Amino acid sequence: MIDYGMGNLHSVASGLEQVGASEVVVSHEPAAIAGADRVVFPGVGGIRDCMEAIRRLGCDQLLDHVLNNERKPVLAICVGMQALMTRSEENQGVDCLGTLPGQVRYFGDQHSSLEGERLKVPHMGWNAVMPVGSHPLWEGIAPGTRFYFVHSYHVVPDDPAMVAGSFEYGLTGCAALARENLFATQFHPEKSHTAGLTLLKNFLHWDGTCS
Template sequence: MSTVVVVDYGMGNLRSVAKAIEHVAPEAEVRVSSDAAEIAAADRVVVPGQGAMPDCMRELSARGLREAVVRAAAEKPFLGICVGLQMLFGHAEEGDVMGLEILPGRVPRFPGEAMAAPDGSRLKVPHMGWNQVQQVEAHPLWDGIEDGARFYFVHSYYVEPQSPEVIAGSTHYGIPFTSAVARANIFAVQFHPEKSAQAGLRLLGNFMRWNP
């Protein structure tokens, strides 16, 4: 039986992520855990996140989970969601804090005062609601998901990878931004698949079947 741990560091809608995974992979053992040993023993690891980046990084370290997450990202199928994507990178403008630096790049804030919709109306920050994701590269986690499918977003900051080779998905909100990244055993998304209806469930199911 495959085991998947949803990492509990006190930030994020952990139960809804776990329930969505249970729905698409009923044969799997799904655990929400803040135990580094359980993370190390899991076959797959999911790191969700909501809230401010400084709080997320502080809680990750305070709970002794930083090294466990870094190791999981190096060794096994790893899915980052929202702040779970952002923390993979380096400097974040939110709170002037450093992420885990697993992927080179930074996390800037949307330039809200300069962003406009195609009709000229001003766009609000945070970016909240449904938006399209263009698939930049083929990947097993996109299997069965239409290019340009809509996913649910809630964020004021976005990742800016240093290396374009890791960009797996792109979205436009005033400016084009990276909404999914992939490298080796890592896949991470800015949107919330657990809130994204059938496309989101399909992505989670693909993750549970993925063997990088």
């Protein structure tokens, strides 16, 4: 698990251990991550501080190496997913890693459903996720299963084909992205009870291909 000092990583580590990970290493040191079979890129908090920490600790290069050279399976969670995009509107606009071309947009003040019902921001709580296409990480998870979300910004990839799951919250939002050996979720699998643990278990068994 790539640790760049933003927030509590125990929950993700406990979740992975709960579903059978033999050892979870939490570090930003390339040497410590080098022996890993698979890598988690988590994140909570504001994007500006996250990006600053990611760059200061060299986690950008580490992630690039794991993802593109070693081609290990990678799971990005919440702000970890947002950090992969090109740019975020949060904190007056912040350049992100650009691993996945696309934007991170604010839900907006006065956010409302298509029926005109007012919707609170942050989008906080359990929302239904619809898988888009098939992916090994969705195995055993029924369409419409609820996962725990907490975010005020949502990702919009340039290539809609990257969307692996969606949620409805006044707009059709991106709940998950997939590209080759990378899977990213806006929701928190480590906080999503049995459904989340199923996804983490699927990640532990994933070979990093999309079929």
